[in-house]
Amino acid sequence: MVEFSHTPVMLNEALNGLNIKPDGVYLDGTLGGGGHSREILAGLSLAGRLFAVDRDADAINNAGQNLNDERVTLIRGNFSEVLDNPRDYFGSDILFDGMLFDLGVSSHQLDTMERGFSFKGDNPIDMRMDQSSEFSAKEIVNEWPYEELKRIFYTYGEERYAPQIAKRIVEARDREPITTTLQLTNLLKSHPKRVYQALRIATNDELGSLERMLERLPDRLAIGGRAVIISFHSLEDRLVKNAFKNSAKLGVITKHPVTPGEMELASNPRSGSAKLRVAERIQEQWNKQTPQEKSN
Ligand SMILES: C[S@@+](CC[C@H](N)C(=O)[O-])C[C@H]1O[C@@H](n2cnc3c(N)ncnc32)[C@H](O)[C@@H]1O
16 A cells, blocks of 8 residues: 555644644544644543544545544544434534544545546546445546536636547547546646546535535534634635635634645645635524625
8 A cells, every 4th residue: 555644734723723622522524644633632631532534445544553542433434424424423413622624635545546546657547535436537537428527627627628628538438438547648638637636526526525514514513613624626615615604603713714834835735725714613693694694
């Protein structure tokens, strides 16, 4: 297995946002390489608890070795389903003092060539974060209609040549199935990154999971509990911003998104597009403005 290394993005900012209570109960919804989880754990007393979730079996297996601590419970699953069915996953209707979600793909997923996330090398087109899912990027590339390919390349990849690329893919797959990353990358010519990003987001329904998680999140926080979300795509950040602003149960702590400092930007290129937002669960206010009033 490729060594599990992932430099946690905006670690200090995330910990500040969580404002950890040593005896509290915490959720890391995106365990990955466990960098954030380890630091959350370091802030907890022996009475504290950490639940760490990932849909990727590699992340869970790695943490089984490196995050072996009585206070930690590892859960393999999609964070939206976990928040939707707390009794199934946590054994009770637990309320959290803090939750962290560091969205997107881990360095381990990108660097493990056979997972097919990377446009480098020649591997099966895959990109599933959850290895047990029956749907991979190969189905999208070979089966989705031209219009759908164009849409995801535009919206998820922000690729201005989306129509040309979608057309090239449809023509190529009429000749023979596109099964490897080398075949795909050759069709994309000079800028494969945006198309790979779009395929990854679509394969894993990343925006759908985020939307469902944001709906459930306020009800799973204890009063005074904090939610910290780090996103890497403008569509994700907009969903987070609006969900925080429009919930009568949340107070927004970060008026503007927090972004990485210069040192981090220089040392970790992956942090480049990161935006961090924090909200706190509040007592519901009966006189709180409607979402429409708030957006004015
Ligand atoms: C950016 S990495 C997290 C890195 C981690 N914070 C660290 O410090 O190592 C994102 C992780 O979240 C997982 N993930 C993404 N979407 C998910 C979802 N909807 N449910 C559960 N895990 C998800 C991915 O599999 C990946 O391992």
